[in-house]
Amino acid sequence: TRQGISDIEARTAKRVVTTGCGQGSVFGDLMAEVDSITLPAATLSQADLYGIVNAIRLQETTYKSSGSVHGCALFHGAEMLVFVEDVGRHNAIDTIAGWMWMNSKEEMSGADKVFYTTGRLTSEMVIKSAQMGVPIVVSRSGITQMGLDLAQRLGLCAIGRATNKRFLCYSGVDRLRLQRELMEKGLSFTAQTV
Incomplete structure (x- = not known):
């Protein structure tokens, strides 16, 4: 700003190196603000999870024709409300916000x-989802250690490697409503904390 930031030293004193591409940095008290976020008590049924994965599979995308983009979507149950693609996954989630x-x-x-993303569930993606008040995130990719730590700290349900009818629930398993009738023969579900 033209007047400058009066407390710039205090705001930049705490630096956290994030887990995203290029090792981004977060300055200020963002990590302290994470503890003030209270996510609503919400759950996701296994049927809706399968519906989300299928809706993404059927979605016409730039990624399918040319690659090199990230997609993000916001769902209510299995209904896609908005879908955004961008070269940067942060731009896509910011557009949804x-x-x-x-x-x-x-x-x-x-x-x-x-919230659905094609990219990894990094600390930044987890924080942004929580800031939007969205308690459940799904990705076709995996999760970083810092993303997992934050998801557990926030009580956020983080589901990764979600393709077809397979997925890994990394955190917030209490938010996932499994349906025995949808379990494939020979498969079992084991909940464990990491």
Whole structure:
């Protein structure tokens, strides 16, 4: 800003190196603010998880035709509300956050929503989802250690490697409602904390 930031030294004193590409940095008290986030009590059924994965599979995307882009979507149950692609996964999630804000007059709360990304569940993606008030994140990719640590700290349900009817629930397993009738023969579910 033209006047400068009066407390720039205090705001940049705490530096956290994040797990995203290029080892990003977060300055200030963002990590302290994480502890003030309370996510709503929401759950996701196994049927809706399969519906989300299928909706993404059927979605016409730039990625399918040319690759090199990340996709993000916001779901209510298995219904896709918005889908965004961008070269940067941060741009895609920020676009969804903006879409939610612009639709806030229509009660666009994250409480009953699920955030989907094609990219890894890094610490930044977990924090941004929590800041949007979305308690459940799904990815076709995996999760980083810092992303997992933050998801557990926040009580956020992080589901990765979600393709077809297979997935790994890394954290927040209490938010996932498994349905015995959807379990494939020979498969079992074991909940364990990491």
